[in-house]
Amino acid sequence: MKTVAIVGVGLIGGSFGLALRQNGFRGRLIGVSSAPAIEAGIAAGAIDAGAGLEEAARAADLIYLAQPVDRILTTLGSLQGLVRPTALVTDAGSTKAAIVRQAAKYLPSGSFLGGHPLAGKEQRGAQAAEPGLFAGRPYVLTPEGPATEASREFRSWLTRIGARLVEIPADEHDRIVALTSHLPQVISTALAVTLSRQPDRVNEIFGPGLLDMTRLAMSAPDLWIPILKTNKGPVTAALEAYISTLDSLRHALQNDNLVKLFETGFCWAKLLREPKAGI
Amino acid sequence: MKTVAIVGVGLIGGSFGLALRQNGFRGRLIGVSSAPAIEAGIAAGAIDAGAGLEEAARAADLIYLAQPVDRILTTLGSLQGLVRPTALVTDAGSTKAAIVRQAAKYLPSGSFLGGHPLAGKEQRGAQAAEPGLFAGRPYVLTPEGPATEASREFRSWLTRIGARLVEIPADEHDRIVALTSHLPQVISTALAVTLSRQPDRVNEIFGPGLLDMTRLAMSAPDLWIPILKTNKGPVTAALEAYISTLDSLRHALQNDNLVKLFETGFCWAKLLREPKAGI
Numbered sequence: 001m002k003t004v005a006i007v008g009v010g011l012i013g014g015s016f017g018l019a020l021r022q023n024g025f026r027g028r029l030i031g032v033s034s035a036p037a038i039e040a041g042i043a044a045g046a047i048d049a050g051a052g053l054e055e056a057a058r059a060a061d062l063i064y065l066a067q068p069v070d071r072i073l074t075t076l077g078s079l080q081g082l083v084r085p086t087a088l089v090t091d092a093g094s095t096k097a098a099i100v101r102q103a104a105k106y107l108p109s110g111s112f113l114g115g116h117p118l119a120g121k122e123q124r125g126a127q128a129a130e131p132g133l134f135a136g137r138p139y140v141l142t143p144e145g146p147a148t149e150a151s152r153e154f155r156s157w158l159t160r161i162g163a164r165l166v167e168i169p170a171d172e173h174d175r176i177v178a179l180t181s182h183l184p185q186v187i188s189t190a191l192a193v194t195l196s197r198q199p200d201r202v203n204e205i206f207g208p209g210l211l212d213m214t215r216l217a218m219s220a221p222d223l224w225i226p227i228l229k230t231n232k233g234p235v236t237a238a239l240e241a242y243i244s245t246l247d248s249l250r251h252a253l254q255n256d257n258l259v260k261l262f263e264t265g266f267c268w269a270k271l272l273r274e275p276k277a278g279i
Numbered sequence: 280m281k282t283v284a285i286v287g288v289g290l291i292g293g294s295f296g297l298a299l300r301q302n303g304f305r306g307r308l309i310g311v312s313s314a315p316a317i318e319a320g321i322a323a324g325a326i327d328a329g330a331g332l333e334e335a336a337r338a339a340d341l342i343y344l345a346q347p348v349d350r351i352l353t354t355l356g357s358l359q360g361l362v363r364p365t366a367l368v369t370d371a372g373s374t375k376a377a378i379v380r381q382a383a384k385y386l387p388s389g390s391f392l393g394g395h396p397l398a399g400k401e402q403r404g405a406q407a408a409e410p411g412l413f414a415g416r417p418y419v420l421t422p423e424g425p426a427t428e429a430s431r432e433f434r435s436w437l438t439r440i441g442a443r444l445v446e447i448p449a450d451e452h453d454r455i456v457a458l459t460s461h462l463p464q465v466i467s468t469a470l471a472v473t474l475s476r477q478p479d480r481v482n483e484i485f486g487p488g489l490l491d492m493t494r495l496a497m498s499a500p501d502l503w504i505p506i507l508k509t510n511k512g513p514v515t516a517a518l519e520a521y522i523s524t525l526d527s528l529r530h531a532l533q534n535d536n537l538v539k540l541f542e543t544g545f546c547w548a549k550l551l552r553e554p555k556a557g558i
Contacts (some may be wrong), residue, residue, distance in 0.1 A: 003407050021470050032462050044538040049532035061530055082459035118484060118485060119486065120486060120487070121321070121487075123329060125287035125481075136485055137486075138483065138485075140484060145377075150378035155356045163528070164335075164555040165390060166483065166484060166555060168310070168480070168484065172480075175486070176480055176481055176483075176484050177484060177485075179473070179474055179477055179481050179488075180397050180474070180484060180485035180489050181485060181486055181488060181489065182490050183470070183473075184470065184488045184491075184492040185488065186525070186528055187470060187492065187525070188488075188544070188548075189544035190521060190524045190525050190528055190540055190542065190544070191462070191463065191466060191474055191521065191544075192543070192545075192551075193513045193524050193527075193528075193540055193543050193544045193546040193547070194458070194460055194462075194517075194521045194524045194546045196518075196543055196545060196546075197520070197524075198458055201447070201451075201455055202455055202463075203455060203550070203551050204417065204445065204455075205397060205417055205419060205445060205452070205455050205459060205461035206397060206417075206449065206456075206551075207397040207398065207399060207416075207459075208399070208400075209460060209463045209495050210459050210460065210463050210551070211466065211551070211552070212463075212491050212494055212495065213466065213467060213491075213492065213495065214547075214548040214551060215355075215491055215546075215548070216488050216492065217489065217544040217545060217547070218545060219545075220545075221537075221541035221542055224286055224541060225537045225541060226540060228532055228537060229532075229535060229537075232532060233534070235532060236529060236532060236533070238473075239470070239525060239528070239529050239532075240529075241476070241477075242469060242470065242473045242525070243522055243526070243529075244468045244520060244523055245473045245476075246466070246469050246474050246521070246522055246525075247522070248470075248472075249465055249468070249469055249518070250515060250518050250519075250522075252517075253507055253508075253511060253514060253515060254511070254515070256508060258500075258504045258507060258508075259500060259504060260505060261468065261472055262500035262504060263469055263474050263500055264471070265467070265468035265469070265470075265471035265472045265473050265475070265493075265496040266468075266471070266496060266497060266498075266499075267475075267501055268471040268472070268474060268475035268493075268496070269364055269493040269494070269497045271482070272471075272474075272482050272489070272490070272499055273487075273490070278453060279537050
């Protein structure tokens with residue numbers, strides 16, 4: 001792997017470039033992004049230079065798509081006919097089924113591997129990139145991907161940058177992140193929207209809990225709306241399960257019967273934080 | 280104010296004792312609590328000694344009730360006939376209407392001031408107490424309270440320990456915290472309960488957002504259930520408003536119409552974090 005094209009030089013793309021460099025990658029890192037993003041990426045040391053998609057794709061052994069989900073879908077269409085036969089295309093999008101389908105439609109068979117690093121932070125842009133962003137975090141790969149030399153080499157770089165590889169089919173991935181990532185986002189936004197509709201002094205009397213619970217609401221809408229749009233079915237199911245739990249809690253409150261639900265939530269939240277065997 | 284009785288030497292009671300000491304209080308601090316709590320309170324420097332409720336109440340110029348809400352209600356009943364004529368009884372309970380009513384029933388008129396420090400952290404007990412816990416945080420006082428010398432002196436100590444006094448009637452307080460504190464707690468618990476009911480690998484693939492959104496679920500059920508129980512009406516109304524927002528979001532997802540709701544949530548969450556004029 002001598003030349004890597006990073007399409008979308010933001011937080012994730014920039015961190016991937018920095019992580020490669022810091023872990024000994026000596027090849028070329030080409031960025032495909034807006035002019036200010038290219039400038040920030042070069043300044044951060046995440047890429048060596050910028051190029052257009054066609055030029056970068058024709059040169060690259062690895063094409064790493066780190067754009068918002070809707071833009072990844074568009075880019076996959078534009079890559080048709082541009083990818084070298086031995087190259088690997090992979091992505092870092094937050095949903096997988098729609099992207100894997102799109103790749104199957106436009107790219108040669110055996111050239112695409114879907115990915116999703118469960119890493120991130122509030123800030124955006126290559127300015128915020130960190131070489132350690134993926135370290136210790138799960139990095140989902142779809143097992144529908146190819147068993148090529150390029151794919152093997154990419155996995156080995158992911159391991160070198162400290163990511164914890166998790167193989168999981170695209171549909172199952174989307175169902176799980178609907179619950180563990182998309183649902184938390186929607187309920188944080190819903191809390192902020194609910195409070196925005198209240199009169200009086202709600203923004204005056206609150207503790208640290210409200211800040212925790214509305215932090216995700218400050219995520220960028222232009223990143224999140226495409227994520228939810230490409231995962232409608234699983235997100236709707238997750239929302240329905242959640243609303244049904246809220247209804248149980250509302251009834252339990254009326255009937256002074258909250259103990260069991262509160263203990264279940266308490267124990268599950270504690271267990272979530274425990275180190276898991278084999279992970 | 281020479282003698283202060285702190286009833287319930289936990290995180291809040293212990294921090295109140297430490298805050299008084301650190302800000303120059305030279306009188307006696309008596310704790311009324313379980314034997315291990317008294318021991319931890321003395322070790323932390325939050326109290327000088329332990330005593331029974333009757334002994335402490337008869338000696339105190341200020342009786343500071345920092346127990347869980349249900350225990351404050353019981354203690355108010357037990358204080359009948361024990362409070363010195365010039366003393367002030369105040370509390371740090373998370374709901375106010377039920378407590379103010381109970382105080383009116385059992386204590387001499389003009390002896391009770393309801394309070395609620397919007398401060399806290401995950402840990403419990405006097406071991407976790409901090410003299411700066413109230414600094415910069417809102418401290419609600421119910422204006423139904425008395426205009427006595429003891430009340431004036433207590434307010435002046437609250438100011439000295441850095442609390443930001445906010446006067447607000449008990450009912451209005453309860454309606455606001457139902458939205459800004461009790462609703463966030465319930466929706467965090469509901470998220471953990473919903474995920475506990477899912478099969479497969481939900482606890483394997485998640486990002487930092489899920490940890491944020493389930494942190495409150497780890498709050499102690501024995502503190503929270505009495506809070507919700509003494510604020511059923513406002514919490515039910517808050518839950519209903521919230522479920523209705525979730526329904527709007529579910530519909531907007533179906534109709535590719537999420538932008539406005541996401542922008543509202545985004546802006547409200549940002550504004551919540553801005554310094555407010557006059558506060």
